[in-house]
Amino acid sequence: MHNPAEPMQNEAVNPDEQLNVRIAWHYYVGNMTQQQIADLFGITRVRVNKALAVCRETGLVQIRINSRLASCVALEQRLLERYRLQRVSVVPSPQDPAQIFRVLGVGVAPTLEEHLRDGCTLAVGWGRTLREAVRELQGKALNEMTVVSLLGGLHYGSANNTVELASSLAGLFGGAYYYLAAPVFAPSEQYRDMILAEPSVQSVLARARQADLALLTVGDLSERSLMLELGLVNAEDAQSLRAAGAVGDLLGRWLDRDGEEVDHPFNRRAISLELTDLARIAKVVLVSGGPYKTEIIGAVLKRGVVHELVIDEVAALELLAS
Known part of the structure; x- marks a missing residue:
């Protein structure tokens, strides 16, 4: 549990970052060409292009497109009706599948900014999509x-980790953050019970139950799965989860196609908010996409815990066709 520290007044200036920001300013605000900027600073055009790419990737520059695609709007209406959601945002799918996380992050940022207010409690999951969403947010003063x-996290630093995500979000708005000082999955059911009995863990879970807004994504069981990539679930585990009927996870809880938790040891070792408690949070936003996540997205929507959905066009089409 932590309140982010105030930035150091004498923090060392990063010359590369300063140059990148100046390049971005002249390009996006000053309407200069890349060649004009290269001439201005006496650098190559390749260096200018690289600086602009870094500014986008790190969130120093954020782009909003204030228009809607008719085809996406039509999909939104169909998803609203099928799953009885309050709001759906469908964004165009990227040509490069590796860009799906950033595309979804761009798509959910305006929704999140709209809901955040001073004094609110935001509960967050983890993952690559949420990491990208944080990078696209425009911070403002919400000190309360x-x-x-x-859910629990990793035992080492990672941009996808629950601790880093909560810390980054709190830092953007000047608020406080709380996290579960525990792994995603306990080594045994007995150890999980011991962790959950800890007063500090109970305190964080109590705050989560009272959240005004929850921001979530889901995981699948393909080779692209973050759980598999991080080694939290190995190939043998994935096979046994599939055999139990699992199509993916929500907060480390493995669900079948109908959105019910499967009978598997992982579900008895998960350290996260109970899904029955999640259902009591006033506003739950799910952001996820990619064709390999269609089954788990559909499963979560069937549980009826989601109020707003942000999804890409291809996944939306597959979801409606399933």
């Missing part, structure tokens, strides 16, 4: 805002 993690 609280961010709380919904």
Whole structure:
């Protein structure tokens, strides 16, 4: 549990970052060409192009397109009706599948900014999509805002980790953050019970239950799965989860196609908010996409815990066709 520290007044200036920001300013605000900027700073055009790419990737520059695609709007209406959602945002799918996380992050950022207010409690999951969403957010002063993690995390630093996500969000808005000082999966059911009995863990879960807004994504069981990539679930585990009927996870809880938790040891070792408690949070936003996540997205929507959905066009089409 932590309140982010105030930035150091004498923080060392990063010359490369300063140059990147100046390049971005002249390009996006000053309407200069890349060659004009290269001439201005006495650098190559390749260096200018690289600086602009870095500014986008790190969130120093954020782009909003204030228009809607008719085809996406039509899909939104169909998803609203099928799953009885309050709002759906469908974004164009990227040509490069590796860009799906950033595309979804761009898509959910305006929704999140709209809901955040001073004094609110935001509960967050983890993953690559949420990491990209944080990079696309425009920070503002919400000093009484609280961010709380919904599940345990990794034992090492990672941009996808629950601790780093909560910390980054709190830092953007000047609020406090709380996290579960525990792994995603305990080594045994007995150890999980011991962890959950800890007063500090109970305190964080109590805050999560009272959250005004929850921001979630889901995981699948393909080779692209973050759980498999990080080694939290190995190939043998994935096979046994599939055999039990699992199509993916929500907060480390493995679900079948109907959105029910499967009978598997992982579900008895998961350290996260109970899905029955998640259903009581006033506003739950799910952001996820990619064709390999269609089954788990559909499963979560069938549980009826989601109020708003952000999804890409291809996944939306597959979801409606399933």
